[in-house]
């Protein structure tokens with residue numbers, strides 16, 4: 001399945017690496033196009049079988065999948081200069097660019113399209129990847145899920161839910177990192193070295209995520225297990241609420257929509 005990736009930045013580069021490491025699309029079937037050479041050289045050094053080019057049209061010619069991973073404001077000009085065929089499958093990573101907008105910029109408006117929204121943990125094969133489809137068969141949807149489940153966890157959702165889910169997951173990873181940063185600052189004030197604090201908090205967060213993902217549980221149940229009556233955790237939890245923690249997170253996620 002020849003796959004062209006347009007743009008070798010954070011997303012395009014990570015998707016190329018994830019695909020090349022996965023078992024569905026071999027590195028020799030991947031061609032990545034990018035204007036600057038450095039990112040292409042880095043990819044080629046890691047995966048010598050992968051092809052690179054500066055020419056977007058050369059990349060897409062003969063490709064079954066075209067993964068568009070340029071900044072949202074470049075989607076229109078880049079898409080317009082590509083001569084895509086109706087049988088090709090367009091996969092856009094651009095946040096906030098709807099299927100309708102994509103369709104306006106291709107000759108074959110009824111071509112199969114996917115929108116995908118990973119987060120930056122895709123570089124660790126630990127992305128939460130959102131997928132929406134248009135004019136796709138069940139088999140094509142399953143193939144997309146299979147591909148992106150190899151890079152973390154993938155979920156197929158309707159396009160109407162994309163903005164809300166993007167804010168929770170793709171922007172959300174930055175909010176989660178912000179918690180790590182804040183907890184480190186508290187530790188530093190109390191004499192914990194930043195590098196030690198960073199590992200402590202990151203592992204704590206990973207543990208919380210594993211508790212949720214591996215068990216049929218709920219955050220409230222897990223929080224309750226930590227909060228000993230009259231103990232120390234509830235003091236911190238109540239301080240978080242006095243500071244507006246829950247409503248600040250709700251507002252932040254709604255703000256990013």
Ligand SMILES: NC(=O)C1=CN([C@@H]2O[C@H](COP(=O)(O)OP(=O)(O)OC[C@H]3O[C@@H](n4cnc5c(N)ncnc54)[C@H](OP(=O)(O)O)[C@@H]3O)[C@@H](O)[C@H]2O)C=CC1
Pocket residue numbers: 006007008009010011012033034035036037039056069070071072074078093094095096117118119120170
């Ligand atoms: N960053 C994130 O967390 C997420 C981003 N997205 C979406 O992914 C898309 C890409 O974002 P991100 O990877 O962060 O951005 P980057 O800036 O890291 O990557 C964009 C890449 O596109 C390349 N590029 C620029 N112009 C062209 C062109 N005409 N043809 C081909 N390639 C070109 C750039 O090349 P160079 O810099 O070498 O000139 C760069 O390598 C965006 O649309 C964004 O909305 C979606 C989910 C999460």
Ligand SMILES: O=C(O)[C@@H]1CCC=N1
Pocket residue numbers: 095166170171
């Ligand atoms: O901030 C942004 O616009 C991009 C899209 C989702 C995550 N980062």
